[in-house]
Amino acid sequence: MADSLQTVMDYAVAVARKAGEVVQTALAGDRKVMTKSSAVDLVTQTDQKVEKLIIQSVKEKFPTHRFIGEESVAAGEACELTNEPTWIIDPIDGTTNFVHSFPFVAVSIGFSVNKQVEVGVVYSCLEDKMFTARRGRGAFCNGEPLQVSEQTDVHQSIIATEFGSNRDPEVVDKIFCSMKNVLKLPVHGVRSAGTAAINMCLVASGCVEAYYEIGMHVWDIAAGSLIVSEAGGLVLDVDGGQVDLMSRRVLAANNRSIAEKIVKEIVLFRPPRDDALDHKQ
Structure with missing residues (x-):
């Protein structure tokens, strides 16, 4: 093999x-x-x-x-x-x-x-x-x-996230509520590259300490998830549990300390799983 x-x-x-x-x-x-x-x-x-x-x-x-x-x-x-x-x-x-x-x-x-x-x-x-x-x-x-950042203080971190393509008012409110919570920790900044794959590579490169998103797809994060973990980081569900690549929820971080602090600030919701969507509609 x-x-x-x-x-x-x-x-x-x-x-x-x-x-x-x-x-x-x-x-x-x-x-x-x-x-x-x-x-x-x-x-x-x-x-x-x-x-x-x-x-x-x-x-x-x-x-x-x-x-x-x-x-x-x-x-x-x-x-x-x-x-x-x-x-x-x-x-x-x-x-x-x-x-x-x-x-x-x-x-x-x-x-x-x-x-x-x-x-x-x-x-x-x-x-x-x-x-x-x-x-x-x-x-x-x-x-x-590649090596993830050694930063352990979330207050000195940059966090990446995305806004997705869902414009349902309730979903948008939850996305911005999460971002506000993270920003008010406080952190040094919140960034968005506009691509999940590159956001994950930024974590792996040590440029940002964490990236989280709800609503992306398995093809957005499959490659990046391995790149993060092989650079010394970890990839979790946004609730802090084990990641499921089909769940459309992900948190990639340089270490568990940063991840645990970000998890506490994310307002959770569950989009339809990739393997449950009716893509023919």
Whole structure:
């Protein structure tokens, strides 16, 4: 399995870089924008083109492997994480950023076996930063080792979060209530990169001490979750319990002390699980 995982890692890096080139080229041209679940849940032809490129490329190399892809699921395919070798793909994490040329756009590729992520690759296309991790082998950015922040004082921390695409007033109120609670701890600041994958890589890089969100999807965080843990951090549910990648709730932190303080400030709600959504509607 070890050698086969290295083959998967090498291929994931190569296909992520190829996908990133498509994204970079598209930024210079016309970006036709469409919507999915709401007026702020955006998708472009580039999202669809990149996912098709990744899946077709991987199928040629690994014909028996399964896939969970954001755009495939949006088109009606099942979002089911099994014990089988599975590629979990977000072709453009940060589509809204992409549409507006906001410079944080990532290709995220996770690979799981027995429902456990074994390989994680996040390519920040516009920064040309390739984040990689293999379980038990550490995390890296452009080949350099990553290490989470050593900060233990939440008052001297930066916390990352996102606002999501759900504009239901009750959900929005809970999101802002959580942010207000965190800000008033106080912390040095609250930041938002506009992409879950890059937020998690910022935790792994030691740039921020924690990232939390409710409402993202498994393809947003599968790769990043391994990168954080392999950089010495931890990944939990926002209630402090064990993370479930299908639950659409995550807290990534540099250490348990910071995580426990953030957990106390988050106003909880439960979005529909990824494996329970009816994506055909």
